[in-house]
Every structure is written in C-alpha cells, then in structure tokens.
Amino acid sequence: MRITLLLAASACLAAAVLVHLSALEGRLLRADPNVVPGNAALMGFALGRGEGLFEAHCAACHGTGGQGDPGRGIPTLSDGDWLYGTGSVSDIEQVVKYGIRSYHPKSWNLAIMPAYATPQPSARDGKIPPLSPANIRDLVEFLIREQGRGAGGAAAVRGAALFAGAGGCFDCHAADAKGDSAIGAPNLTDGITLYGDGSRESLWMSIAYGRHGLCPAWVGRISPAGMREVALFVYSLSHAHGPAAGAVSRAAASGAE
Amino acid sequence: MMSSRRSFVLMSGGALAGLLMAGYSLFTARGTSTLIVPPDDVALVNQQPISRSDYLQQLQTLYGVDLPHATAAQRRKVLDDMIREELFVQRGKELDVASTDPDVRAAMVNAVELEIAADAITAQPSEAQLRAYYALHRARYASEGIMTLRDYVFPASGSAAAAEAAETLKSAPATPALLARWQARDSGKVSDEEFYFAAKIHLGESLFEAARGLPDGGVSAPIVRADAIHVLYMVKNEKPVPFDFAAARDRVLTDFRNEAIGHLRSGDEVFLRKRANVVIADDVR
Numbered sequence: 001m002r003i004t005l006l007l008a009a010s011a012c013l014a015a016a017v018l019v020h021l022s023a024l025e026g027r028l029l030r031a032d033p034n035v036v037p038g039n040a041a042l043m044g045f046a047l048g049r050g051e052g053l054f055e056a057h058c059a060a061c062h063g064t065g066g067q068g069d070p071g072r073g074i075p076t077l078s079d080g081d082w083l084y085g086t087g088s089v090s091d092i093e094q095v096v097k098y099g100i101r102s103y104h105p106k107s108w109n110l111a112i113m114p115a116y117a118t119p120q121p122s123a124r125d126g127k128i129p130p131l132s133p134a135n136i137r138d139l140v141e142f143l144i145r146e147q148g149r150g151a152g153g154a155a156a157v158r159g160a161a162l163f164a165g166a167g168g169c170f171d172c173h174a175a176d177a178k179g180d181s182a183i184g185a186p187n188l189t190d191g192i193t194l195y196g197d198g199s200r201e202s203l204w205m206s207i208a209y210g211r212h213g214l215c216p217a218w219v220g221r222i223s224p225a226g227m228r229e230v231a232l233f234v235y236s237l238s239h240a241h242g243p244a245a246g247a248v249s250r251a252a253a254s255g256a257e
Numbered sequence: 258m259m260s261s262r263r264s265f266v267l268m269s270g271g272a273l274a275g276l277l278m279a280g281y282s283l284f285t286a287r288g289t290s291t292l293i294v295p296p297d298d299v300a301l302v303n304q305q306p307i308s309r310s311d312y313l314q315q316l317q318t319l320y321g322v323d324l325p326h327a328t329a330a331q332r333r334k335v336l337d338d339m340i341r342e343e344l345f346v347q348r349g350k351e352l353d354v355a356s357t358d359p360d361v362r363a364a365m366v367n368a369v370e371l372e373i374a375a376d377a378i379t380a381q382p383s384e385a386q387l388r389a390y391y392a393l394h395r396a397r398y399a400s401e402g403i404m405t406l407r408d409y410v411f412p413a414s415g416s417a418a419a420a421e422a423a424e425t426l427k428s429a430p431a432t433p434a435l436l437a438r439w440q441a442r443d444s445g446k447v448s449d450e451e452f453y454f455a456a457k458i459h460l461g462e463s464l465f466e467a468a469r470g471l472p473d474g475g476v477s478a479p480i481v482r483a484d485a486i487h488v489l490y491m492v493k494n495e496k497p498v499p500f501d502f503a504a505a506r507d508r509v510l511t512d513f514r515n516e517a518i519g520h521l522r523s524g525d526e527v528f529l530r531k532r533a534n535v536v537i538a539d540d541v542r
Binding site: 090105133195205208221 | 309317
C-alpha cells in the first residue's frame with residue numbers, strides 16, 4: 001500500500017514539475033527575447049538549460065565557454081564584438097535558428113569574402129575581378145595602417161585606392177572599412193580578427209583565398225524554447241557582468257531547474 | 258471497508274491525473290486540431306502555425322520596432338499579412354500550382370535542395386575525418402604560384418636571333434640595344450608579378466606551360482609560333498607551396514561539406530526515384 005502511495009505521489013510530483021516547466025517554457029517563448037535578460041526567474045530557467053544545449057550542439061566549434069578559435073575562424077562569443085547583428089538576444093536567436101551560410105533560406109548569407117587570388121574570386125558576383133599579388137600586398141598595408149599598426153607609406157595609399165575602387169572591398173566593408181553587421185561584414189579597423197592572428201600573412205591568406213565560414217541552422221533540430229535558451233546562454237557569455245545578467249547567478253539557474 | 262475506499266480514491270486520482278495529462282497533450286500537441294496557440298507561434302491558420310519569431314522579425318523589418326514598442330495597428334497589419342500569406346499558400350497547395358507554374362516548381366526544387374544541404378552541414382565532421390580528407394586530396398591545397406616573366410617576341414624569320422638571345426639571356430639581361438639588334442620586343446603580357454592563373458590567361462596555355470618550370474633567371478628555348486618566335490625569361494618564379502592542414506583547414510571543411518551535400522543529394526534522388534512510379538512513353542525510352 002505504501003509503495004502504491006509513493007508511486008502515486010511521485011507521479012503527481014512529476015506531473016506538477018512537467019506542468020511547471022511547460023508553463024515556464026511558454027512564458028519564455030511568449031516574452032520579448034530582448035527583455036528576458038531583465039527577468040531573473042526566466043533567465044535563470046533558460047541559462048541552466050541553454051548551457052546544456054550549447055555544450056551539446058555548439059561547443060564542438062565554439063568551445064564550452066564560447067571562446068572560439070581564430071585558427072579555425074570560429075568567433076569568440078564572449079567578447080561583446082558581434083559580426084552579425086547587434087548582439088541582442090533576438091539577433092543571436094536568429095543565428096541559432098537559421099545559421100550563417102547554412103543553406104537555410106533564412107540564413108545570413110549575403111557576405112562572402114572573395115578569393116582574389118583565383119580566376120573567379122566570387123562565385124556569386126562575376127564582376128569582382130581578381131587582384132595581382134602586388135594589389136593584395138597594398139591592401140594588406142592599407143589594413144595595417146587603418147588598424148594603427150604602421151604607417152604603410154605608398155603601398156597603403158595604393159591599397160586605399162583599391163579598397164575604394166577596383167577591389168570593390170567598400171561594397172561590403174563600407175567606405176570607412178568599419179564593416180556592416182547587417183550583412184556580417186567585419187570591421188577591419190578594430191584589430192579584432194576572425195581568422196588568424198592579424199599578421200600580414202593571415203591578412204594575405206584572407207584576401208587571396210577568401211573566407212566563408214558557416215554556422216548550422218538549428219531550426220527543426222532544437223525545440224523553439226531550446227533555441228531561445230541557447231541564445232540567452234550565448235548572450236550571457238558576453239554580459240556576465242552586465243546589469244541585466246548581474247541579477248542572475250548560476251546558482252539561480254540551477255535552482256530554477 | 259477502509260481498504261476498498263482507499264482503493265477507490267487512488268483509482269479515481271489516477272484516472273483524473275491520466276485524463277488531465279491526456280487532455281493537455283490533446284490540446285497542445287502538434288498535428289491535432291486545437292484552439293490553443295502554442296507559445297512559439299502567434300496564430301494557427303487551419304492548424305498551420307505562424308511562427309512567433311517570424312512575426313517579431315517581420316515587425317522589426319517593416320517598422321523597426323520590437324513587440325512591446327509596436328502599435329496595435331502595426332501588430333495587426335503584420336499579423337494580417339502573415340495570415341493572408343498562409344491562406345494563399347494553402348490555397349496554392351489545393352490548386353496544385355506547382356504543376357503549372359515554373360517559378361513555383363523551381364522554388365520548390367531549390368527549397369528541397371537547400372533542405373538536404375542544411376541537413377548535411379548540421380553534422381560537424383571530426384578533426385580526424387577532416388585530416389583524412391586532406392590527406393586524400395592534398396594536391397588541391399596549395400598556394401597559387403606567382404611569376405614575374407619577360408616574354409621576348411621575335412619575328413617569325415628571326416630564328417637565329419632568337420637562338421642567340423636564348424643563350425645570351427642566361428648570363429646577361431636584355432638591354433634596349435640588344436633587343437633592337439635582335440629586332441625583338443617585350444610583349445608586356447606579364448610585365449609585373451602575376452598569379453599563375455593570370456599568367457596563363459595572358460600568355461596562353463602553351464607559353465605558360467613552358468614558363469612555369471623555369472627557375473629564377475631561367476631562359477626558355479625559342480618557342481616557335483605561327484606569327485612569331487618567343488623567348489621567355491623568368492625573373493622570379495614562386496611555385497605553388499602546399500598548405501599544411503592548419504592553413505588548408507577552412508577549405509578542407511568547405512570541400513568536405515560540399516562533397517557530403519553532393520552525396521546526400523544524390524542519395525535522396527536515388528531514394529525518390531526508387532519509390533516513384535515513373536512511366537515513360539515508348540517513343541522516348
């Protein structure tokens with residue numbers, strides 16, 4: 001009899017937990033994603049689950065703490081520098097959902113770095129001409145100058161002309177070389193490099209052979225709530241000491257679970 | 258008496274819990290007719306969900322506002338547009354527009370191909386797989402060669418001068434006086450350093466093949482063409498250098514994925530053909 005009672009109580013408890021979790025999920029999904037970081041209860045709930053999902057699906061590339069890997073062109077997620085969008089939860093969620101160059105029709109796929117040391121630098125835009133080795137060296141010197149790491153001299157001046165003219169670089173990276181996060185074109189003046197160490201050699205490699213990393217689309221593979229939880233976890237990595245996430249500790253996260 | 262009452266209460270409790278769970282599932286599960294809009298959607302149109310995130314994105318795209326800052330009119334307009342779109346898509350399916358409209362057909366083919374590709378890239382290959390792929394296709398991963406070359410052109414009748422030039426250039430550079438004596442000129446086709454692919458375009462395939470093997474300071478034998486004789490002088494030849502795995506990894510990953518996508522696409526096509534009933538007219542078999 002006692003066992004029956006125990007089983008019934010356990011079933012009721014499990015049902016209550018399920019209903020509670022389901023209700024929290026519902027609240028999380030109905031909330032504006034950008035205001036969730038200000039809600040300690042929801043944020044705590046999401047972070048605990050988001051971290052697990054991140055480790056299962058994203059950490060293989062981004063690392064468990066989102067530290068990235070410049071050697072492989074994998075962005076750091078904890079530095080507050082965003083290549084795509086503004087770093088808001090909704091922007092991060094879009095990337096989690098639809099990916100980057102993921103072949104999903106809604107993925108970010110406008111910016112593809114041409115490979116200027118090939119006969120057809122861009123498969124998409126046949127008008128982009130190849131550059132000569134000297135052209136590429138000039139562009140490298142221009143970038144070094146723009147990052148305040150050297151004067152560059154005449155080569156940088158020629159590089160600037162190429163950047164704004166025949167090279168077509170301005171089209172994605174903007175006339176001031178500060179990039180465009182609306183399409184995922186990186187800022188070339190801030191010294192933050194996605195690929196390599198920012199040396200002349202790694203800049204040469206990027207210009208000569210192009211870059212087009214990708215991030216998978218998780219829509220249909222992770223639940224809608226899960227994708228938001230991952231987005232909130234990623235958001236928390238770069239806002240660990242921010243006002244919104246300050247109220248949320250890992251203890252709260254485990255408590256909510 | 259007490260025991261049977263307790264049994265009845267427990268049984269009733271169990272039945273009630275079961276009913277509650279079944280009811281909850283019935284009214285929230287996907288694919289069932291329900292009046293409850295799931296939390297990740299903003300509407301159901303004939304049970305087809307309209308995604309909340311798409312709705313928020315549309316609000317942002319059209320009006321540059323998030324949900325709390327959108328006016329009631331903006332919210333209504335976006336939702337109405339999305340419902341209208343869904344209704345028309347559903348009607349399009351009923352009318353089977355794909356059977357007649359080439360644009361719809363092309364879009365559907367493209368969408369299915371994209372879906373297959375998306376499946377392929379979700380699977381992250383291991384480093385061991387990538388290294389094995391790199392080892393198998395190592396020749397693909399090398400830098401583009403760079404050459405600085407002089408292409409001296411002699412008249413078709415100047416074979417003696419060309420032979421003399423080929424010998425002289427091994428030890429001395431071409432001067433304007435020498436060129437004048439040989440009645441030769443620099444074609445200027447590869448005046449500055451150029452990538453191999455560009456030099457190949459400018460020189461033509463056969464001259465490029467003769468040039469690519471020359472060392473720095475090397476001179477080719479006279480190359481007779483229909484209208485002229487060429488002597489090539491290699492100022493500097495930086496031959497393609499194989500990339501190590503770290504340098505090639507980005508391209509290896511792209512090629513690996515493209516190959517996986519190709520395999521999946523052909524696999525899907527085989528599967529679709531296998532399960533399809535395709536009847537072909539006798540005269541086109």
